[in-house]
Amino acid sequence: MTAIQVIWLREVRAFRGAFSCGVPVAAFLAASGWTFVMMLRRNEGSVLQIQSIWGLSIAPWLPVLSAVLTMRLFSEERSTGMIDLLMAAPLRERDIVVGKFLSAMTVLGVVIAVSLVVPVLILPALSAPVQGTVRAPAFAATFLILFLQASAWCSAGTMISVLFRNQAAAAVSSLLLCSGMPAVVYAAILAWIPSVRAEVAWMPLLVHVYDFSTGLFSTAVLVLYVAVSLFFLFGCSKLLVCLRLRG
Amino acid sequence: MLEIEHITFSYGRHRVLDDVTFDVAPGEIVAITGANGAGKTTLMRLLACLLMQDEGTVRLDTVNPIERPIRFRRGIGYLSEHCPLYSDMTVEAYLTYRVRLKGERSMRVRRRVSEVMELCGLENMGKTRIRLLSLGYRKRVGLADALALHPKLLLLDDPLAGLDVRQRKKTAALLTAASARAAVLVTGHEIQEMLGWCTRCVVLKQGRVAGLYRVSDYARDELAQMIERQVVSAEAVGEVAT
Numbered sequence: 344m345t346a347i348q349v350i351w352l353r354e355v356r357a358f359r360g361a362f363s364c365g366v367p368v369a370a371f372l373a374a375s376g377w378t379f380v381m382m383l384r385r386n387e388g389s390v391l392q393i394q395s396i397w398g399l400s401i402a403p404w405l406p407v408l409s410a411v412l413t414m415r416l417f418s419e420e421r422s423t424g425m426i427d428l429l430m431a432a433p434l435r436e437r438d439i440v441v442g443k444f445l446s447a448m449t450v451l452g453v454v455i456a457v458s459l460v461v462p463v464l465i466l467p468a469l470s471a472p473v474q475g476t477v478r479a480p481a482f483a484a485t486f487l488i489l490f491l492q493a494s495a496w497c498s499a500g501t502m503i504s505v506l507f508r509n510q511a512a513a514a515v516s517s518l519l520l521c522s523g524m525p526a527v528v529y530a531a532i533l534a535w536i537p538s539v540r541a542e543v544a545w546m547p548l549l550v551h552v553y554d555f556s557t558g559l560f561s562t563a564v565l566v567l568y569v570a571v572s573l574f575f576l577f578g579c580s581k582l583l584v585c586l587r588l589r590g
Numbered sequence: 591m592l593e594i595e596h597i598t599f600s601y602g603r604h605r606v607l608d609d610v611t612f613d614v615a616p617g618e619i620v621a622i623t624g625a626n627g628a629g630k631t632t633l634m635r636l637l638a639c640l641l642m643q644d645e646g647t648v649r650l651d652t653v654n655p656i657e658r659p660i661r662f663r664r665g666i667g668y669l670s671e672h673c674p675l676y677s678d679m680t681v682e683a684y685l686t687y688r689v690r691l692k693g694e695r696s697m698r699v700r701r702r703v704s705e706v707m708e709l710c711g712l713e714n715m716g717k718t719r720i721r722l723l724s725l726g727y728r729k730r731v732g733l734a735d736a737l738a739l740h741p742k743l744l745l746l747d748d749p750l751a752g753l754d755v756r757q758r759k760k761t762a763a764l765l766t767a768a769s770a771r772a773a774v775l776v777t778g779h780e781i782q783e784m785l786g787w788c789t790r791c792v793v794l795k796q797g798r799v800a801g802l803y804r805v806s807d808y809a810r811d812e813l814a815q816m817i818e819r820q821v822v823s824a825e826a827v828g829e830v831a832t
């Protein structure tokens with residue numbers, strides 16, 4: 344077993360029994376389910392497809408769940424002192440970061456998959472003549488973009504959790520970063536450089552979900568999310584190095 | 591084995607370690623003592639690669655932790671002052687996790703864990719949740735973790751603190767046994783007790799080495815009094831300074 348696998352396994356097990364995982368996951372499923380039903384009712388008779396409605400009902404809640412799930416990754420280790428034992432072990436900082444990040448991504452992946460039950464299994468069973476068959480590729484594409492967005496939020500949350508010993512402070516900070524920053528940056532660009540409005544029109548995050556769910560793939564969007572995730576993970580590993588430098 | 595040369599470390603403007611130099615040979619148990627704030631824990635954290643010195647060099651069998659950090663850390667076993675553990679895990683699960691994390695091959699993990707549990711008297715505690723353990727047992731688990739992969743250097747920060755007399759004796763016996771395989775560096779305030787089983791004693795005073803004594807060169811009581819005088823004078827200086 345590699346160090347990444349060992350850390351991943353330990354964190355996934357810790358998530359399984361943690362109050363700070365079960366309650367937020369249940370709340371996330373309830374909130375996204377409610378959003379899904381509301382959107383379904385509002386868009387009755389519209390051209391919006393079921394996978395788009397599902398994707399658009401999940402996406403707004405992802406930053407919240409990511410922030411809550413990632414808050415404990417490093418801040419708990421720092422508050423209990425376990426970070427010392429991790430840092431004194433013969434591991435590279437990036438192995439620790441990747442192991443912890445992947446554990447949060449595993450939980451998020453499972454939660455997103457669980458939220459598929461309603462649109463993929465229950466809804467077609469209830470209204471088979473109207474819905475027809477579930478188009479797996481369309482759902483897979485929507486799942487992909489949601490997973491990529493979750494990866495970006497998760498990596499940001501992981502980095503933020505290195506900065507705090509207090510889990511609540513880490514959660515609030517990463518929530519501000521995940522939810523607030525994209526909106527602020529987008530609004531700032533439009534306010535200060537209105538001429539680039541057309542160029543940055545692709546930036547709003549829900550547009551990406553809608554595009555992918557309708558089959559409109561964009562390499563730029565894929566690269567954007569992967570780059571953002573790598574950036575935050577890199578930052579996280581460098582923060583750990585700083586922690587080693589100054590204690 | 592372990593060479594510490596002219597180590598200097600500061601937290602901001604506050605110099606915590608100042609030109610610390612000494613070495614530790616294989617099979618030695620070196621006790622580091624001093625008043626509160628003398629720099630004992632900082633020195634241990636520095637040797638455990640949790641801090642990086644401003645000046646000076648550390649070498650473990652010629653391996654420099656700055657040049658080859660992973661190799662250096664593979665050679666050390668570290669017990670932190672507060673002995674942190676994952677309280678949601680059982681003793682056996684925790685030690686298995688730690689042994690795997692340190693890179694032991696899968697086929698040897700179980701053997702290593704059972705060996706070290708036996709060594710530290712934890713055979714009957716394997717399935718017990720760590721949160722249910724007393725401080726003495728928690729320290730034993732921490733020690734088992736530090737000893738698990740037969741490190742060349744054991745760094746134990748205040749392992750006797752909070753233990754009763756019986757537990758202290760057991761810990762001392764464990765350290766003596768461990769010193770057959772590794773050099774041991776241990777901090778603490780229990781001077782009389784440590785002189786019973788350590789081979790050398792380093793006294794830190796405001797971040798400097800104030801004394802370095804080979805225990806066999808002195809009568810135990812005389813040495814203990816001498817060290818205590820040094821520690822007390824350091825405490826007095828510290829109080830005046832604050």
